Amino acid sequence: MLSIGVIGYGYWGPNLVRNFHETPGCRVAAVCDLDAKKLAVLQSRYPAIDVGSDVDALLRRTDIDAVLVATPISTHFELARRALEAGKHVLVEKPLADTTERCDRLIEIADRQKRLLMVDHTFPYTGAVRKIKELIDARALGDLLYYDSTRINLGLFQSDVSVVWDLAIHDLSIIDYLFPEKPVAVSCTGHAHVKGHPANTAFLTLYFQSNCIAHINVNWLAPVKVRLTLIGGSEKMVVYDDTEVTEKVKIYDKGITVNPTAENIQRMRVGYRAGDMWAPLLDGAEALKVLAGHFRDCIATGATPVSSAACGRRLVRTMEAATESMSRQGAVVTL
């Protein structure tokens, strides 16, 4: 039985508690937060969980094996560091930390302490993204040509991080999971419409060594919610619409055929294919529940998780580079 302590019971904490609580082999032993009112709500629902505001006390408990950190981003590093030093396995809410350098330090400590350090990137654990991964691994899409995602809605303006760190990270985690190669450079543009706040709209382009490009459009100031991702392959193309209730993933047997030996060489050497569309049945399991079981299993077996600390570090590095590119109006930054 994995005994778990949770630090932070704000927006995401209740989801963590509920899912880990219902994961076989796990039990939530204690939750720490500074807000007594939130703890009282928790207590009324889960009387068996200890609540309190003293992080040190929680970390000192020898009966707690693992700690989940779900606090504001600026505190991720310090809390994860202390938990690892206290000998706990650690799951950090995304992003892993606020700088690449701090990610490196956490990875180093986890290695030294021989403890699991994992990041809570949700999307690679969804049925939709796992199905797309299956298709890509089976080479059903052919060569990957592009990833293009629009992730916009009227969202909470955050005062500490930009929309890149809040929303684009989801696409970065999907790309990191799905694509066999890692991006080599990034160009990012964007704007902060509210003075004193970070950018609330941003447009990222990721470059790869291969014949592939990725683009991410994130916006906290859109009147409608759009979660539309296109993945173009040389054989098939995927449309992943996360606002759909059932048919989230559609695979189109459409594409182009480049035929350099065609007679009409000076124009239109590109042929078009159109075929059937197919929407596979998806596993409807809640992503966070899948992640909880994966965290438990990786601790037990020593396996490297899908959303490993190394992956978390790559995403933070990309977001740092994107932020730098944005400040230079799109100038490319090498990763």
Add this chain to the structure above:
Amino acid sequence: MLSIGVIGYGYWGPNLVRNFHETPGCRVAAVCDLDAKKLAVLQSRYPAIDVGSDVDALLRRTDIDAVLVATPISTHFELARRALEAGKHVLVEKPLADTTERCDRLIEIADRQKRLLMVDHTFPYTGAVRKIKELIDARALGDLLYYDSTRINLGLFQSDVSVVWDLAIHDLSIIDYLFPEKPVAVSCTGHAHVKGHPANTAFLTLYFQSNCIAHINVNWLAPVKVRLTLIGGSEKMVVYDDTEVTEKVKIYDKGITVNPTAENIQRMRVGYRAGDMWAPLLDGAEALKVLAGHFRDCIATGATPVSSAACGRRLVRTMEAATESMSRQGAVVTL
């Protein structure tokens, strides 16, 4: 009665002939093309129109007042130049020419010849875009914050121009029409997936002096057709979906309220508004028919058309700058 000659009867020419043919006060007198088969089809439909392949003969005809140029982009300059020199009013299929310098020369010749030079940008003549213009002019949207457009489908790969010149020009013409200010710089990224062809996917960011930003996503290699434009204002926001049959334009009474004097100063100084949505009835007239009447009227009155040569020149300049930016992986280029 405005007597019209048409040069080029390929993809767009038939639409020009049909619409100008049905516009009161206009008659299509002659059509020129190198493809005898296409002219035969035209002849069977419109026996009264003269057809032939000799442009010079058409331009020499003194009974022809105006010439429509609907040929490949690289020939726009030369044909428009000759038509203007022959004393004709000229409508050029978009874009006006293939370089800014050539646009300048055409404008100069038109001025000298005192003839109308107009570009066939279709979208500002649609009921949808004209309705949005009304709303903006009436200040219903408040301050304009952003324009964000996705214009993608499985489209014809062109060997002479990139997707910027083929698709992004539509958004540039809409922005030029709707927005009171002109962009001051552009960053553009993109990729040519087929060797030897121009870029088939591109992402443009336009910067303005004001608190506004524009973004355009164009792609010839998408499995589905998307024509989705969001225009964010401080008071209201517009979603313009051109694939909708009826409710193309939706106006959302949604937005944010920045309140710098709020007590909770360190976090969340932004308030959110949500209200009704409204989809106005749109004028369903075919855009090209509206444009045809506008061309006729501007010749008669000497008025400056909506899609003037100066506007056409601004768009060509922006596309030139975007092309340069794309070759430098998004580095900003001043307009």
Add this chain to the structure above:
Amino acid sequence: MLSIGVIGYGYWGPNLVRNFHETPGCRVAAVCDLDAKKLAVLQSRYPAIDVGSDVDALLRRTDIDAVLVATPISTHFELARRALEAGKHVLVEKPLADTTERCDRLIEIADRQKRLLMVDHTFPYTGAVRKIKELIDARALGDLLYYDSTRINLGLFQSDVSVVWDLAIHDLSIIDYLFPEKPVAVSCTGHAHVKGHPANTAFLTLYFQSNCIAHINVNWLAPVKVRLTLIGGSEKMVVYDDTEVTEKVKIYDKGITVNPTAENIQRMRVGYRAGDMWAPLLDGAEALKVLAGHFRDCIATGATPVSSAACGRRLVRTMEAATESMSRQGAVVTL
């Protein structure tokens, strides 16, 4: 403080407990069910609630003011009767009872006992239906011409009641709430595709005294979920799509104008209007929470609830008549 006992903790019971538990002025004191496993789950979530399987014990408790009945339909009458006889206010899960005659007896007992008897019809308490009610009451739609609803999905086949009693009752409750007049007759067709089960697809037509007609299409065997209701008025028309996340209610300024004095009298005396569409902001409160507060208030004030026992009786009578009509292949049955 209204002290509440709940009988039945199957599909709907947990929703009742959660909503009444969170309604100010109410507390759930006890829950009765035959399934010990379900009670254990409840106990772990709400340790302060008494659980047990003895209905009589619950009804004998003098500290309990009101009872919620959420058991199979065939038991509604007996349980509601005993609760009323024990002096409790009663909320019965829809439908009120399995026959009109039993509804009459319950109403009589409630009158005699001076206790509130209310039915849990959910839809009249939703923000969407309440908004439509507002529009109708303000005469915004003009004269009501038709109600046409499609309510289909791949649903649980029930062995005791047909799809009429399971799904069409929702539309009957909406019509009863929205329309100023009551239906006078019903014709119903349908089919039971699985031998020994009740009809799983049914089509009801309701006749009114006025120039109005209602139609309801319900189906447990549809591959997609459709919840589409159209309400036609002489001035405006409503499209209510309950599968939409936000814009559930759209009001169209469309219709016909009958002009009997038109010159062309022998043909086409009907003119068409097309105008704007408008989607009002809806109250997003959970319907069952609104209903819980309404139940509490009606007990306190003696007011007649929206989903009164008389209303519940009308719906049961209509469903009885529909069932009879279906057995006679659509022959009309007077209400």
Add this chain to the structure above:
Amino acid sequence: MLSIGVIGYGYWGPNLVRNFHETPGCRVAAVCDLDAKKLAVLQSRYPAIDVGSDVDALLRRTDIDAVLVATPISTHFELARRALEAGKHVLVEKPLADTTERCDRLIEIADRQKRLLMVDHTFPYTGAVRKIKELIDARALGDLLYYDSTRINLGLFQSDVSVVWDLAIHDLSIIDYLFPEKPVAVSCTGHAHVKGHPANTAFLTLYFQSNCIAHINVNWLAPVKVRLTLIGGSEKMVVYDDTEVTEKVKIYDKGITVNPTAENIQRMRVGYRAGDMWAPLLDGAEALKVLAGHFRDCIATGATPVSSAACGRRLVRTMEAATESMSRQGAVVTL
């Protein structure tokens, strides 16, 4: 070369002329209409076609092999009769005639004259319906359980025929084509909202000998256009949405499994299956062009057409029975 005369150049006539004109092996020789203005428009488009208002003159022409009748419904019988008597093959716009008795007489005359008599039912010639036919013939759907269609919009009120004869006929023609058995009885309800006009909204239920039922909802007074047809089979289910531009036909691997030997015999003997969805590529050919080629071929080969006179007669009989049922508020009428 099949030489064709067209009688009636109103709403549908221009479509007939254009499609037959472009069908190899056919030429439109003459068009008859009482409206000189419409004929002038035709003349300007097709100068080679003879126009006039004298039906007798057209029927006397020995160079004309076939006649297309596209006039008001009440005239179908008389014009088709005269054309057949004159020795022409005849295609009649739907419906074949206004009474079953008149259909019988036309069939008898055609038999005697040894001429083809065919009805212009469009839908069985669309790529969508032909694809569904393929699936049904290949037994991919299993046993057919139901057909359920909604065909509504703000449509032209007709003064001579009800919405059954105008819109429901489309569904009747699809059912006649797709389903191996013919309906045995019909129940129909509906309403005429405009006094003196025929019913503008109608709801038909068709009964079959087998475990199958069909339902059709037609309405001229709906604010939105819906063309949604569901076909439920024991193995797979089809959703055919004719308002979709591309993915009109979706096949769902969903259904129920009846298992009478299950242990839990008193409740829930029905299992549920959910699987992938698949949208096949459809032939995009215009239905009327396919029909034109089919008409030409059936004349040449003597084959019985898909939309034969016998089929047209079955549809007229069903609509007669539906009209009778509607006048009796849904009472079933045997076919």
